[in-house]
Amino acid sequence: MGKKKINLKHKKKVLKKKVVVEEPSDVEEDIEECEEEPASEVVNSEEESDADQSTELNSGEELDSDEDEADFTYGDINEHKKSLEKLKESDPEFYKFLEENDKELLNFNLSDEDDDGEVQNESQVHVPQLDSDESDFEDEDSKGKENNITFKLLKKWQVDIKTDKSNKTINELAQALHAALLLVLPEEESSGTVSDYKVEGSAIFNGVVQLCVLEFGPAVKRFLGLVSGSKEKPHLCKKFKKVKRILKCYFEDLLKLLSGVASANIQTVLLKHLHYMSSMLISFPNVTKDILKQLIKIWGVSDEGVRVIAFFCILKISRNTQSLLDTALKTMFITYVKNSKFVSPSSLPCINFMRRSLVEMFALDLNLAYQHVFLYIRQLAIHLRNAMTLNKKENIQAVYNWQFINSLQLWGNLLSVTCSKPQMQQLVYPFVQVCLGTLRLVPTTQYYPLRFHVTQILINLSRDADIFVPVLPFIVDVLDNYDFNKKHQKVSMKPLKFNFVLRLSKSQLVENGFKDTLIDTIYDQLLEYMTIQSSSIAFVELALLTKIQIKKFLKKCKNPNYVKKIKQALDKIEQNAQFIENERKKLTINLADFKQLEAHENQIKCNGTPLSTYYESWSKMRNQKKRKEATMNDELGEYNLPTTKKRKLKNSEVKQKNKDVEFVFSDSEDDEESQILKKKVDIESD
Template identity: 40%
Template sequence: MKSKVQKKLTVNNKIKKPIDTKNGKIMKNKKIGNLFVAKKVADQEFENEENIIDNTNEFANDIDEEEEEDEDNETPVVNKVAVKITTKTLKQWEQELQTDKSSKIIKKLMDAFHVVAINILKSKKVSNLPYKIENSQVFNGIIELCIQHIPGVLKKFLHIVHDAKFEASKAKRFPKIKNTLSIYYTDIINILQTVTSPDVLTILLKHLHCTIQCTQSFPALNEALFSVLIKLWSSDEEVVRVNAFMNIIKITTTYKEAILDNLLKAMYSKYNEIAKNMTPDNFDCINFMQQSLAEIYLLDHNLAYNHAFMEIRQLALKLRNATIQKNKENIDAVYSWEYLNSIRLWSELIKNTKKQSVIRSLLYPLVQIVTSLIKLTPTSEYYPLRFHCCQLLINISQKTGTFIPVLPYLLEILKFYDFNKVKNVIVAEKMSFTCMLKVTKTQMQENAFKNSIIDNVYQLILEVATKDSNAIYFPDMYINCIMELKSFLAKCQVPSYCKKIKQIYDKIQENRQFVETERNKIIVDLSDSATILNWELTLKTRGTPLQKFYDTVSNQKINK
């Protein structure tokens, strides 16, 4: 009978085909078995990885003094009859792991894990296996031993030094375990390709992270390794995608010259695949992929510039086609989540670079694309898209310190949309635009549509004004905004809408008076940009009326 812990695990029989551990060929999918590893052990191993490395040196001299003879040859000893592993065997191995500094115990444990992997993957019967497993307790015990001890044993055996760009293949004792280690990593990759349980995937990814550097000594495994890591990086489960990314970033920071270009292309392709549709279910995943992919791009600014330049150029060409020929096909090509999420990725990259970076030169063309996208079809059905674009521009402006005019695109809505028109359809109080680019004609007839427009205009104007609230030009820059808001209040007949806009109107007026009062206290030389910047920073540190109001509103939203 299967144990309870085995029954908890789920599997997927249609995942990528596993690698044959003997000849590197792709095997046919087979039904997967059960896997159990103590999660507590894996977490402890993951957290204590640096401690294991730091304790390596005390074993170095002892290992160098020992010279294994025949028992360390890579040629496996084929037993006519497979040795049965018992709980007593596992206890003996655990003791040997503490005392035996040769490769012998490593081979024993990895050979046993190979038998476990064959059972998990349900591969066709393999002859001449050195061990056999007959109960679930031993099955789980082997995996637990590997998770708990393999990272530390490998670090001691191969003399892995902390913070070093370690290459396992150059270690003196690496040839003694080369084939065994290759099969071990192949087994882990095969299991990662097949298992669907988030808990099991997390445990294996944490385990892999501890010795991920050693995988680069087996170039033949790279394609399969990165393929499965990128697949898991796009997982719906947060803990899985985070741990997959930690493995990716650890490899790229150490071996980026050899793998970064191809890795970025593969990750960008996967990002585009996932980002074609935005739903509440994958919203967090797409945001994580944006931020993490931008982080990897920032490892090499020149390479990132080349990738970003080509992709931004393609975005511009698509937008030009839609502007010249406004047919449905061209419009749909740019008014899509794939297009907008591509813009979001490159904006995430650009806004996290310093002014002197070559990537920053792509800021202007990207902003031009966003503003042109707003102007392409400025009708009310595409207001959700407009709000997404305005939010992008605000974020870019705030992070880069670049002035980008956003207010006109928001005030235009207050000027031209008829908020007094009665909507007869009442389905909900508000409509979320988070995962929407356009609304249908039916949705436009809902009262919730008007409510959401006002909420978004209010929120975005507040963000823009708060961003500029400490600027020395604020009183003059926001004269037109005050006039437009006043005009809206004069014609709007909906009390709840007037209340919101009047609130933001009053706060902007209060901030204008505050900045003007502070500005009158000093003599300003407009050519002295350093003095002006210092004055603005001082004002920001003190806090402006708009900043304080924005913080209050944000806290209220969080509490809700």
């Protein structure tokens, strides 16, 4: 059927200056003369009427030659060339038109050797030739091939979309993305969808996505008359109705493409494009909710780079709409809790990123954040109350798990940032009480790692929010409750770390690495907490009970390494206490005036204390050590680099080499030594 269309068009062009009013019966006779092959078919009556109409449109003009000369066979090439030359002389403008649009007609040629041996005689009127019995389906095949997206078509769209003032090219690009979507989606989902175009191959797919990413957004904004950076809503523009349906389908396809693509690179490109187009999502609230859920899913489970861009999209979409922000906060917190069930070296960076981004999201609207945080802290308190009252294993496990601890870390970080705001100050006290209740629930040796996780949360809150939290007893009590003189039964192959552990096994409790890690953790948190309080005017009284407990531990502990480390911390605490006591003697202000006391403490803090100076230098060394452990520098240092080994010489080679040795004697005092060395060489060579 593709050949039928070409021949009919060609017939119209050739007969543009030649008027032949033919009867349908004459056309049928010409077709019968041309179709001598038994496998050919008779042209349909509809096509015959089309041919008659084309000749009737050109009526009223005269032929340049006789009617008999108009009928020629394609075997007579010379006559065809002569007719074209006559046409060039008689109507040069029409000949020029043929050169530009139908070069195949002018470069006409027939092959003498046909594989099928078919007779290719046709009339001058280019009667359509039927090649096979399946010709009824040729139109559909040729139409499908014409709708295949090619690089040439992509280049045409790239040029047209910058100059086209209508929505035609925008619509075509949206349909092209829909065709690309069918290539990615599984057959079950793509079976019901239809597209005007077809994408074949990864190169065309990437070309379509790249063109949409680069040109679709700016083209829509140009069409709507939106200036970059303007806060005008798209649905308020006059021309929005013309692209409303296109944009809705485009965003739906973009959503399906995000969920169907697994490549991190393509996801990154699509998310950047969505971030650019996010200002238009406000006009499509139903589609926006689905896109927001998909972005939160990507934010929770994808690669690091993809996760960051997804968070930027979430932030930009939900920032201006409270209903979307409410949905985003709920869904993001649930995603955070689901993905924080286990903590490992590989999952910890993901959990930390989600925690920081959630803090930023809650800080957008503190009135809305108060409602969410109050509800979630209340749920934690209910779990803790059930564990304390019922005292059952399943209730205790509902508290002593990573999801509960990571939730405490999230709300601790949020309150550290927003506690200065009046909306969030009321949540500090219940949160601290939940943390202290968690510490008292099961104060056994096995849960020492969990204890130090919670105390670290309270230490960070005390430092950032500048509030006093009684954490010190829970740190120092470990020195009294655990027997550090007990001999270990196993030797640790690797140092034990509490970062990824909440509960210790029985085998870990009898290793020597457990006691080492326990002393190091107590030393770290003791110094950090006392440094936070080192500028307080009440530091002397705060450190009194701590000094008593530490001295008691030093008397009964027989391990010199542990004694040395804890004694060093005690010396720094006593030195700082003496410093604060000397500063208090110089005070001339009223102790009831809290503003003057606060100003005095801030001045001491700015000038620095002995404990803060020591902790600053010590923390630099500790952080450097942690970075080495994270990057495994020690293992890299122990890596055996390849070395070149010298080849061992045989005895004959050694003798030959010794014979060739010559010593240069000098007049210095080393002449005797050189002569002795020469004699030794001569002896060895013999």
